Amino acid sequence: MKNYIRALFIIIPLLFNSNLFSQDTSYISIAPQDIQRMLIPGKPPIFSLQISAFYNNGLMDLAADDNTSFNKGDFINGRNFGTRHGYGFSLTGKLALHKEGNIRLIVSGIYNRLQSNFVISSSPQGKVGYNIFSGGVGLEDNFTPDRPFKPYISFEIMPSVIGGSAVLSTDSSDFNLTILSSFRIGLEADFGFEYALNNNVGFNMGIKLTHANLFLKDSKASSNINQTYLNDLLVTPKIPYAGWKQFFFGSIYTGINIYFGMKNRK
Numbered sequence: 001m002k003n004y005i006r007a008l009f010i011i012i013p014l015l016f017n018s019n020l021f022s023q024d025t026s027y028i029s030i031a032p033q034d035i036q037r038m039l040i041p042g043k044p045p046i047f048s049l050q051i052s053a054f055y056n057n058g059l060m061d062l063a064a065d066d067n068t069s070f071n072k073g074d075f076i077n078g079r080n081f082g083t084r085h086g087y088g089f090s091l092t093g094k095l096a097l098h099k100e101g102n103i104r105l106i107v108s109g110i111y112n113r114l115q116s117n118f119v120i121s122s123s124p125q126g127k128v129g130y131n132i133f134s135g136g137v138g139l140e141d142n143f144t145p146d147r148p149f150k151p152y153i154s155f156e157i158m159p160s161v162i163g164g165s166a167v168l169s170t171d172s173s174d175f176n177l178t179i180l181s182s183f184r185i186g187l188e189a190d191f192g193f194e195y196a197l198n199n200n201v202g203f204n205m206g207i208k209l210t211h212a213n214l215f216l217k218d219s220k221a222s223s224n225i226n227q228t229y230l231n232d233l234l235v236t237p238k239i240p241y242a243g244w245k246q247f248f249f250g251s252i253y254t255g256i257n258i259y260f261g262m263k264n265r266k
Contacts, residue, residue, distance in 0.1 A: 044101025044145035045262035047094065050194075050204055052255030054088035056114055061245040070116040070123035072168050078219075078231060078243025082128040082166065086114035088251065094140060101145035106154055108136035112210075114249065130164035130179065132212055132247075136188060148202070148264055150194040158186045160212045162230055162247065180222070182230035184213040184247070194257050199264055202257040213247040 061080045075082040092108040115129035116122075138156030163181035167174050192206020219231040219242035231242040 042146050042264040043262060044096060044142075045094075045259040046096055046101075047260040048194075048262075049258040049260075050090075050092040050094060050255060051257075052090050052092070052204060052253040054090070054112065054208070054251040054253045056086040056088055056112055056249050056251045058084040058086075058114060058249045059246075060248045061243075062114065062247060062249050069120060070125055070127055072125040075126075075128060075166065076168075076240055078234070078238075078241055078245065080243075081114075081130070081245055081247065083114045083116040083118075083130065085119040086112060086130075086249075087118070088112035088132075090253075090255075092136075096145070102142045104140040104142060104145075104154075106136070106138050106140050106156065108134075108156060108158075110134040110136060110158070112249075112251075124169060126166060126168040126174070128164065128166035128179075130162060132160050132162050134158050134160040134186075134212065138188070140190075142194075148196040150196070150202075152190075152192060152194070154190040156188040156190070158188045158210070158212065160184050160186060162212060176226060178227045180227055180229050182218070182232075183216065184230070184232075185215040186210065186212040186247070187214055192253070196257070196259060196262065196264060199262050200259055202259065203254065204257055205254045206252075208251040208253060209248075210251065211246065211248045213245075217244075219243075 063080065063084050070082050074080055088111055090108055090110040092106055094104040094106050097103045097105055112132040116127045136156035136158045138154055140152050140154035142150050142152040144150055161181050161183055164179040166177040166179065168177060189209045190206060192204055194202050194204045196202035213232050217233040219233040219235045219239060220229055221239045222228050228241045232245040232247065233242065234244040235242055
């Protein structure tokens with residue numbers, strides 16, 4: 001009991017000591033200039049030009065077979081597109097629609113390549129590759145357009161022309177197949193950021209999801225045995241290479257931005 005009383009005599013004076021609750025501000029200092037620059041608003045760009053390079057990874061029916069390699073039977077039966085990995089490039093113009101600059105009209109020109117023997121080894125059953133030439137128009141919401149660090153999200157309507165070629169291995173000789181160019185309309189979602197190195201130039205990084213054949217799917221037989229259309233619609237009676245297939249892939253990207261009319265405060 002005496003020990004408890006002795007402890008109270010020690011604690012009570014400390015509770016009434018104002019220094020116990022006072023804040024020590026001796027550690028506070030001014031943030032480095034680079035950090036201050038990121039926080040101080042400036043003038044957002046009126047227009048910017050974004051140039052990016054992609055690494056593509058096929059999803060859903062662009063994921064080849066279960067082992068991600070080309071399977072001739074699956075490809076002929078229309079189970080999938082027979083490929084998975086690839087690359088691409090884009091050129092995007094971004095126009096601010098008001099003074100604050102966060103809502104931007106975006107217009108893009110895009111090229112993507114997907115092929116079964118990109119990154120992974122060639123399959124003994126053959127190979128296939130696709131070229132996708134796309135345009136895009138949409139809107140971007142840039143959360144901090146008046147600061148150097150500019151995270152954004154955007155959506156685009158994307159008309160595309162998709163074509164390519166395949167080589168199917170046989171016991172005697174390889175069978176060459178041309179995939180005729182087909183027109184499709186899709187959607188694209190983009191999540192990324194820009195960082196302005198100065199008032200004229202910056203860089204970008206992000207991820208992109210592309211569904212290139214969301215609309216206008218079609219399948220039809222070709223009169224030439226060495227040719228086929230994209231054939232992404234399931235039809236009856238069944239024809240070679242035809243099936244309900246989604247040309248859907250994800251991308252990671254990086255590149256540079258060129259700014260017009262931007263002014264960051266220093």
